[in-house]
Amino acid sequence: MKRRSKDTCIMISGESGAGKTEASKYIMQYIAAITNPSQRAEIERVKNMLLKSNCVLEAFGNAKTNRNDNSSRFGKYMDINFDFKGDPIGGHINNYLLEKLLQGGSEQLLHSLQLQKSLSSYNYIHVGAQLKSSINDAAEFKVVADAMKVIGFKPEEIQTVYKILAAILHLGNLKFIVDGDTPLIENGKVVSVIADLLSTKTDIVEKTLLSRTVATGRDVIDKQHTEQEASYGRDAFAKAIYERLFCWIVSRINDIIEVKNYDTTIHGKNTVIGVLDIYGFEIFDNNSFEQFCINYCNEKLQQLFIQLVLKQEQEEYQREGIPWKHIDYFNNQIIVDLVEQQHKGIIAILDDACMNVGKVTDGMFLEALNNKLGKHGHFSSRKTCASDKILEFDRDFRIRHYAGDVVYSAIGFIDKNKDTLFQDFKRLMYNSSNPVLKNMWPEGKLSITEVTKRPLTAATLFKNSMIALVDNLASKEPYYVRCIKPNDKKSPQIFDDERCRHQVEYLGLLENVRVRRAGFAFRQTYEKFLHRYKMISEFTWPNHDLPSDKEAVKKLIEQCGFQDDVAYGKTKIFIRTPRTLFTLEELRARMLVRIVLFLQKVWRGTLARMRYKRTKAALTIIRYYRRYKVKSYIHEVARRFHGVKNMRDYGKHVKWPTPPKVLRRFEEALQSIFNRWRASQLIKTIPASDLPQVRAKVAAMEMLKGQRADLGLQRAWEGNYLASKPDTPQTSGTFVPVANELKRKDKYMNILFSCHVRKVNRFSKVEDRAIFVTDRHLYKMDPTKQYKVMKTIPLYNVSVCQI
Incomplete structure (x- = not known):
């Protein structure tokens, strides 16, 4: 599957008890063992659920027979989906023809379901209680219960399953009697138990078991059952419940394990391995409708084997022009046609009998078989072969199957094919308060007056499912597992030569070996062969220049020295021995290492080149961006300082733009040049007579630079310093009320100046004072006494004030 990315299927065949179910388990375990080497949690979860689903389906779909302790009573086909790496990601299960139960549970569970431990207490399974079994029921029950939890069944769903099984066992114990014309249930207490287990009402269950509702036009009447009809309805109801339960379990498992949200564009191609584990060919002392369907299924699968292996392979050799001597084999298509042919086959005759108006008996069905198939070479009955005393009149007919002759009893064929279940039972289950049960019976919502289409018969449904199964298998590449049963005594130490020889013959293994031995182990079209192995030869790698793919394949094979072990067809190459194929695979594996190293290098x-180009492109972008930022900055400076010579302050108020990092030193130099130019412009406005004084001040400033922290040149003129909180935070709160009081008293308009000063007298004594100048007076104050006014001088009397 991984090598060719092609869907495959594994068909396991053999008689009942030959080991098909065990073989399917080994296949599943093998797949689980070799996949997911990286131990991904999700893959492990899927693998675990796929393995656990086997034991759950076995518990509900297998039964003990006189030939097999664990006989599959249903057919199972499981598709396992794999991702592109070959790890399982999900699956899907199809089931076929379940033959229509609780043992091993704890005492507490059995008590809650009102069941007894002994199997012999229940009519449906008391026969099995008399047979010895190698199965440990208690251990197997625990395994199944744990598996259902692992798969994802909810606790309430598991409990519902137990209740349904218990209800079926109790149904089998119901006994009917007739009082006059009125049917009655002898053990009525069991009805209440069944009603409780199925979450319905006791009176409705009792009414449904004893009568049925019939619609005649618009009228609806209740028709009482006879004792025989009541027993038939009870058994049909029990079988239908079990079948619905089994199909629901399969559906729930599929919902959980199916692949969801798989996108091939993201996750790669999804491939499939199908595993078919289906009932084997059966020959019992009493063979009925179920054995007829099972053996028909085996005929269909044998026909598929004949078509794919024996017939198509030989036809392919002839079609491709490969020298070949035809090998004869028995083609069982004649038996398949005997069963399924339209209008003439046994199934068609059985359906016609079931659809006839009036009472149709199994004897009438057998008579129809005699009339239409009496001359068929693989059909016989006592009427067509009067000397055969093994066959009973009006009861038995024989079919010569590929595996041997089987005598079928026609008794029960009509009823089992109709598979009739009164509509009352469906409505009973649909109206159950248990949601799981309700969902199993969706057709129960139809009222009795609603006309429904006649359902297909059991045989037709089975035939359609077999045709679909064969089509599905034919679309995949098949692999076969043939199981041989060594003896009929279920003993591991007895090998019955005659018994095994018979199985080898009817399975067609002898013809298969002859075809394989005389034929070729491998064949492939030239195009696909080249696609896989062209790296082996220098003439075909990476592409050949020969006239055709066939010539290229010949060149490759000759270079490897395998020309004596192959044959060339018209469109395919045929390789005789597997050794040649294995050698080609080894050569390919060796070359792949070199190819991978070369691809890694390239x-x-x-x-590296892509990184270099990206880096180079980034550097180019950065360079052009920096150039753009520089140009943008220079243009912005030119725009802001345009006409600066005509401004009153020569551009002092103009804000410089933020330069890019690369131009910060350039900005400093440019600002220095601008400041020098502005200074020169200001100096031009100073009169020549004041220039010596300006030069002296500049010289003084240069001399004092670094000597005092603040020369006052950087301070803005405040005037009223005593009222300024940043300058005198500790006194501003005291001075302001005094200043307001003086304003009220002396009526001044503006404060011109205020500050702290120090007075030095002729004795060099220093005292703190405060000067407060308004537009009317000059005040001398004492700051140590809350700015008490010491002296007031009118401003017009002051000519000079030096501080």
Whole structure:
């Protein structure tokens, strides 16, 4: 599957008890063992659920027979989905023809379901209680219960399953009697138990078991059952419940394990391995409708084997022009046609009998078989072969199957094919308060007056499912597992030569070996062969220049020295021995290592070149961006300082734009040049007579630079310093009320100046004072006494004030 990315299927065949179910388990375990080497949690979860689903389906779909302790009473086909790496990601299960139960549970569970421990207490399974079994029921029950939890069944769903099984066992114990014309249930207490287990009402269950509702036009009447009809309805109801339960379990498992949200564009191609584990060919002392369907299924699968292996392979050799001597084999298509042919086959005759108006008996069905198939070479009955005393009149007929002759009893064929279940039972289950039970019976919502289409018969449904199964298998590449049963005594130490020889013959293994031995182990079209192995030869790698793919394949094979072990067809190459194929695979594996190293080298070089180009492009972008930022800055400076010579302050108020990082030193130099130019412009406005004084001040400033922290040149003129909180935070709160009081008293308009000063007298004594100048007076104050006014001088009397 991984090598060719092609869907495959594994068909396991053999008689009942030959080991098909065990073989399917080994296949599942093998797949689980070799996949997911990286131990991904999700893959492990899927694998675990796929394995656990086997034991759950076995518990509900297998039964003990006189030939097999664990006989599959249903057919199972499981598709396992794999991702592109070959790890399982999900699956899907199809089931076929379940033959229509609780043992091993704890005492507490059995008590809650009102069941007894002994199997012999229940009519449906008391026969099995008399047979010895190698199965440990208690251990197997625990395994199944744990598996259902692992798969994802909810606790309430598991409990519902137990209740349904218990209800079926109790149904089998119901006994009917007739009082006059009125049917009655002898053990009525069991009805209340069944009603409780099925979450319905006791009176409705009792009414449904004893009568049925019939619609005649618009009228609806209740028709009482006879004792025989009541027993038939009870058994049909029990079988239908079990079948619905089994199909629901399969559906729930599919909902959980199916692949969801798988996108091939993201996750790669999804491939499939199908595993078919289906009932084997059966010959019992009393063979009925179920054995007829099972053996028909085996005929269909044998026909598929004949078509794919024996017939198509030989036809392919002839079609491709490969020298070949035809090998004869028995083609069982004649038996398949005997069963399923339209209008003439046994199934068609059985359906016609079931659809006839009036009472149709099994004897009438057998008579129809005699009339239409009496001359068929693989059909016989006592009427067509009067000397055969093994066959009973009006009861038995024989079919010569590929595996041997089987005598079928026609008794029960009509009823089992109709598979009739009164509509009352469906409505009973649909109206159950248990949601799981309700969902199993969706057709129960139809009222009795609603006309429904006649359902297909059991045989037709089975035939359609077999045709669909064969079509599905034919679309995949098949692999076969043939199981041989060594003896009929279920003993591991007895090998019955005659018994095994018979199985080898009817399975067609002898013809298969002859075809394989005389034929070729492998064949492939030239195009696909080249696609896989062209790296082996220098003439075909990476592409050949020969006239055709066939010539290229010949060149490749000759270079490897395998020309004596192959044959060339018109469109395919045929390789006789597997050894040649294995050698080609080894050569391919060796070359793949070199190819991978070469691809890694090329890819690394490509990545390096891509990184270099990206880096170069980034540097180019950065360079052009920096150039753009520089130009933008220069243009912005030119725009802001345009006409600066005509401004009153020569551009002092103009804000410089933020330079890019690369131009910060350039900005400093440019600002220095601008400041020098502005200074020169200001100096031009100073009169020549004041220039010596300005030069002296500049010289003084240069001399004092670094000597005092603040020369006052950087301070803005405040005037009223005593009222300024930043300058005198500790006194501003005291001075302001005094200043307001003086304003009220002396009526001044503006404060011109205020500050702290120090007075030095002729004795060099220093005292703190405060000067407060308004537009009317000059005040001398004492700051140590809350700015008490010491002296007031009118401003017009002051000519000079030096501080």
